Amino acid sequence: MxxxxxxxxxxxxxxxxxxxxxxxxxxxxxxxxxxxxxxxxxxxxxxxxxxxxxxxxxxxxxxxxxxxxxxxxxxxxxxRGVVFQSHALFPWKTVAENVTFGPKMRGVGKAERARIAEEYLALAGLSHAAERYPNELSGGMQQRVGVVRALANNPxxxxxxxxxxxxxxxxxxxxxxxxxxxxxxxxxxxxxxxxxxxxxxxxxxxxxxxxxxxxxxxxxxxxxxxxxxxxxxxxxxxxxxxxxxxxxxxxx
Known part of the structure; x- marks a missing residue:
């Protein structure tokens, strides 16, 4: 940082x-x-x-x-990573896919993206939700995903x-x-x-x-x-x- x-x-x-x-x-x-x-x-x-x-x-x-x-x-x-009032998650992507979207856009490979998802979802206590979609989460969980999605891109x-x-x-x-x-x-x-x-x-x-x-x-x-x-x-x-x-x- x-x-x-x-x-x-x-x-x-x-x-x-x-x-x-x-x-x-x-x-x-x-x-x-x-x-x-x-x-x-x-x-x-x-x-x-x-x-x-x-x-x-x-x-x-x-x-x-x-x-x-x-x-x-x-x-x-x-x-610079940004977290807004609205979580702005992609509804068609799973939680893990949302978290690793930034690294994927930067060309990070699949295996490393899986490691990043595991690390940051564990950090936020969301490992159990990796394969869920945003509409399956509470508002609080959605915001936690938004925070770690920003962090996962290592801003x-x-x-x-x-x-x-x-x-x-x-x-x-x-x-x-x-x-x-x-x-x-x-x-x-x-x-x-x-x-x-x-x-x-x-x-x-x-x-x-x-x-x-x-x-x-x-x-x-x-x-x-x-x-x-x-x-x-x-x-x-x-x-x-x-x-x-x-x-x-x-x-x-």
């Missing part, structure tokens, strides 16, 4: 109805070190998903630079855009614990977009608060790992950090 650097990043859009430019992102600079886990929070419309889509290469930047391992991002690439940076927003609260907590366990084992470089302050503090090493397209604050999260909701739900340090980030978001 490699580092990610945003240098004076900006994004403007042209409003054809008003005939004016609208600035969505303004002069955002951020460094995400190798193996770090950074969550980005902020009110709706502050630019969280726009930044993630620019990092992914889906949206062209208007100014500044994005660097992955020192190389400038010019468009989408296998060095330098894992980008996650509110991946647990569409599941119920209990499943979401379980998925959050699963993600922290997977991160602790593999240490991918992660940028995680969320509206949920508690989720951001639970998952991340650092929380970045956005306001109107710029970075308002960064909050370090020195909570011990491994993390579980059973331990943290009544933890004073967790409560204080969550409240600090919440106040920043509200001020934004």
């Amino acid at each position: 490699k580092s990610l650097v945003l240098e004076n990043l900006s994004k403007t859009y042209f409003d054809p109805y008003r005939g004016t430019q609208f600035t969505a992102i303004k002069d955002v600079s951020l460094q995400v070190g190798e193996g770090d886990f950074v969550a980005v929070v902020g009110p709706s419309g502050c630019g969280k998903s726009t930044i993630l889509n620019m990092i992914a290469g889906f949206v062209p930047i208007s100014g500044g630079r994005i660097l992955v391992d020192g190389h400038q991002v010019k468009g989408p690439g296998p060095d 330098d940076v894992l980008l996650m855009d509110e991946p647990f927003a569409s599941v119920d609260a209990q499943t979401r907590m379980t998925l959050q614990e699963e993600l922290t366990r997977i991160w602790e084992e593999r240490r991918p470089t992660v940028v995680f977009i969320t509206h949920d302050v508690s989720e951001a503090v639970f998952l991340a090493n650092r929380v970045v608060v956005l306001s109107k397209g710029h970075v308002l604050a960064e909050v370090a999260v020195p909570l011990a790992r491994p993390r579980s909701w059973t331990r943290l739900v009544e933890d004073d340090g967790f409560k204080a950090l969550s409240n600090q980030v919440l106040q920043l978001v509200r001020s934004a």
Whole structure:
């Protein structure tokens, strides 16, 4: 896994109805070190998903630079894996085939793909579901497949855009614990977009608060790992950090 650097990043859009430019992102600079886990929070419309889509290469930047391992991002690439709110699995492919789709597109042989599927499905506790199809899985299981599918392509940076927003609260907590366990084992470089302050503090090493397209604050999260909701739900340090980030978001 490699580092990610945003240098004076900006994004403007042209409003054809008003005939004016609208600035969505303004002069955002951020460094995400190798193996770090950074969550980005902020009110709706502050630019969280726009930044993630620019990092992914889906949206062209208007100014500044994005660097992955020192190389400038010019468009989408296998060095960045993306997990969306919707799992976006191929319904006609089995779980194992979904997980190994990226390696197959890169020319990885059948035997190695089978090994990759076995390794990553075991990592997510999904070995028993290898030959099932997405519509045979619960929403939580589908999202776990989406996470390990992105990891199986061995990206330098894992980008996650509110991946647990569409599941119920209990499943979401379980998925959050699963993600922290997977991160602790593999240490991918992660940028995680969320509206949920508690989720951001639970998952991340650092929380970045956005306001109107710029970075308002960064909050370090020195909570011990491994993390579980059973331990943290009544933890004073967790409560204080969550409240600090919440106040920043509200001020934004």
